[in-house]
Amino acid sequence: MKNIEAVARSERNPDQTRQRILEAAFMAMYRNGFQGMRLDEVIAATRLTKGALYHHFPNKRALGYAVVDECIIPTVEAVWLQPLKNSADPLQGLINVIEQMPDNEHKPPEMIRYGCPLNNLAQEMSPLDEGFRQRLDYAFRVWQDVIQETLERAQQKGHIRADVNCDEAATFIMAALEGCIGIAKNAQSMERLHVCNRGLVQFILSLQPQK
Amino acid sequence: MKNIEAVARSERNPDQTRQRILEAAFMAMYRNGFQGMRLDEVIAATRLTKGALYHHFPNKRALGYAVVDECIIPTVEAVWLQPLKNSADPLQGLINVIEQMPDNEHKPPEMIRYGCPLNNLAQEMSPLDEGFRQRLDYAFRVWQDVIQETLERAQQKGHIRADVNCDEAATFIMAALEGCIGIAKNAQSMERLHVCNRGLVQFILSLQPQK
């Protein structure tokens, strides 16, 4: 009882503190990029101090890596792995995830305003830091594998042609999706995202057997 | 004659100096982003001084805007407008430009290593600065218009189906292309760019009339 009170009063909860830092850092990186993220901003958002931050992370870069490992990659898995595996109609499931993507996870305007957290970081940091590059490359590979397996399942069901190279198609779908988000973000236009996504869906449908 | 010697000795040539600053700033922004670009780097690359830089540009942002207006947009026009307008076979011309893109303008590794200058800036700056966003949006529109007109010409020649919406298709092609470059850049792999581009070419070919 004394413990509970003491903890509640002093808010001593290292795991939760670490998590708060990670979330604040994620948001700051999402909005301003890694280089644009200021540790003071993270400190202000968490209402902690620099000492607390440097107690949990040795430096800014390690914090950035942790955001990728513990925020971004799990999010990719949650948004893509979960809904697609075991979906009854893989092809339609894929299209659904793409079309519902703007409303996913973050509120509607977030994706239009700030784009894809994974791609943002990749474009900024991959030429500048090999550690970032490898982590983000892993994230892309996980993502692509999910799409590829989905396409292969659709292929087995005869929903797409047998001559389609699912590996290549999955790579292109992932790339095109990031491209669509990027264009919509620059235009700051949800309409633009839908226009772009329609093109992507059209590509996916073109993989179907000719009627 | 005295003029020529004097100019040569003192290197007094404001237009050329300005151009040197622009080119150095472009390279610095290309590699590190706008926020990551350091004016000291530009100064070092041009072997000028801060006074010289601030004589030609009022501040860092204005320099960034000038790089977009006077380097990036003209490059887009040179790489896309010129080769595509008046091409005999518009559809094949489009595919050619896409496939030869990695070798274009900058030496082969540049595009893989640092990606597309236009898209890099767009992803970094469009949520942060409206001035950048509008200029980059203009660049994208110019680019898209070129692709759209090319598709429409192909459509008139019966090379693509009449029911294809050339506006939407052009948007998607542009977006997908940026996505392909982005994925290849993160993977640091030319092979990956080709894989991705193959998907894009496949999409373009799917616009053709069914045989």
Place this chain on the structure above:
DNA sequence: ATAGCGACAAACCGGTTGGTATGTCAATAG
């Protein structure tokens, strides 16, 4: 000849930023 001006150079400034050194305090182990 010289006054004015454009094109730079050089030194400097002040706020920001990542990082550190030290202190505090509660919980726990011995």
Place this chain on the structure above:
DNA sequence: CTATTGACATACCAACCGGTTTGTCGCTAT
């Protein structure tokens, strides 16, 4: 009861970086 340790807080620093101020030099118009 005391020593230790984990989890922070406070204060501080050195480097960096955009921007300013001041100075210099040569060209040109009068």
